[in-house]
Amino acid sequence: MAQQDIEQDDAFWTDAHGGRWKKRPALETGALGRCPRCGDGHIFRGFLTIRDHCEVCGLDYSFADPADGPAVFVQLFACVPGVIFILMLEIMARPPWWVHLAVGLPVVILTTVLPLRPIKGWLVAAQFTTRAQEAGTAELWAKLRKDGREG
Numbered sequence: 199m200a201q202q203d204i205e206q207d208d209a210f211w212t213d214a215h216g217g218r219w220k221k222r223p224a225l226e227t228g229a230l231g232r233c234p235r236c237g238d239g240h241i242f243r244g245f246l247t248i249r250d251h252c253e254v255c256g257l258d259y260s261f262a263d264p265a266d267g268p269a270v271f272v273q274l275f276a277c278v279p280g281v282i283f284i285l286m287l288e289i290m291a292r293p294p295w296w297v298h299l300a301v302g303l304p305v306v307i308l309t310t311v312l313p314l315r316p317i318k319g320w321l322v323a324a325q326f327t328t329r330a331q332e333a334g335t336a337e338l339w340a341k342l343r344k345d346g347r348e349g
Contacts (some may be wrong), residue, residue: 211235217255221327228323229316233257235326241319248322257326264321271317272310280309 210218219236226237233239239252241259246268251258284302287293293301324330 213255213257219255224323224327225320228320231315231319232323234323241322242315246315246318248318259322262322262325264318264325267321268314268318272313276309276313277306280306 209221211221212218213235222234222237224234227234228241231241233241233252233255235257236252236255239254239257241248241252241262243249248259248262250260283305284298287301288298291297
């Protein structure tokens with residue numbers, strides 16, 4: 199992660215240019231798709247596409263790499279109950295196939311697609327607030343910044 203913030207105060211983020219923003223919890227900013235530093239800008243350019251930087255405070259989002267995390271959380275906490283619902287519908291009511299399509303398909307879509315964006319935003323914000331990086335890469339990042347190749 200690029201050294202964009204210099205923490206001078208536990209209540210504020212301060213960037214290299216002296217801009218200060220109140221620290222907010224990752225769940226508050228990320229789940230709403232807001233910038234984890236200023237809380238006003240946006241994380242996403244599209245439904246799940248992360249912007250290059252915040253349009254308000256200029257935070258570079260190159261640190262953000264939630265990878266498969268959002269999909270894993272959705273599968274564990276949303277998809278499984280949706281599938282159990284559909285199975286229980288079959289076991290208890292034995293409806294015709296069109297009922298499964300009319301009821302089951304929207305349940306699966308709603309429980310898998312809708313939570314993706316808030317969960318991905320939360321993971322990006324959590325990476326920022328905890329200064330997360332891959333294990334063992336601190337020396338590499340320091341070298342890249344020293345050589346001037348990293349912002």
